Amino acid sequence: MEENEKKNPRVLYIALAISLAIISVVIIAATVAKRNSTTPPIDNGGDINAGANSDTLPDFSMPVSGDLAIDFSDSVPVFSQTMNDYRTHLGIDISSELGAPVACVADGVVTNVWNDPFMGTSVSIEHAGNAVSIYKNLDSEVAEGIVIGASVKKGDIIGAVGETAMNELAEEPHLHYEMKINGKHVDPKEHLPIPAPKPEGEGNANGENGTTNEGSANGGASGTNNGASTENKQ
């Protein structure tokens, strides 16, 4: 009898332990099953995010009015007058006048204001869609209120075209403008409403075929009156 009485509680404990084990196995199995069932949506989630980024990109405006002077080139080096060599160019140079106001291309937040030893006074602004615009070769004095963390609106003046970029000093006055999306430099021309390029697309360096002024004037009709004359500086 005593043994039975002793056994019963033991049996109970064992039964309890087994049922606990079963319950935890069931819970683990359920968790794993849930995880498995959520795996495919994670893949789709990636695609959805990628789409959302491009969907939420703001509608960009031009930072200065002017023509494209030096094109974006992240792979094929282009000739630098200043450095007398060929190098990649991770932005575009928009020819302008010294002191011309530089406007923010979209709403955003100032993420940095700095003096780059080669590219001069620089400002970076983060926009929706994980886009960042970077303005270089600005005048050494940026506009009032342009400090890290400041909110800016599209069209707000952030500074003026300067000649602070040692690397691009030999060029005519211009704004050096870069754009990053998801941390990677992109060709700003794909996002800015830049005036139509000069008709001869191949010869940026040899822009001496001076008979094409009509073409560019027609193409850019709205705001490019001053553009054609700045072409042959040297």
Ligand SMILES: [Zn+2]
């Ligand atoms: Zn440049």
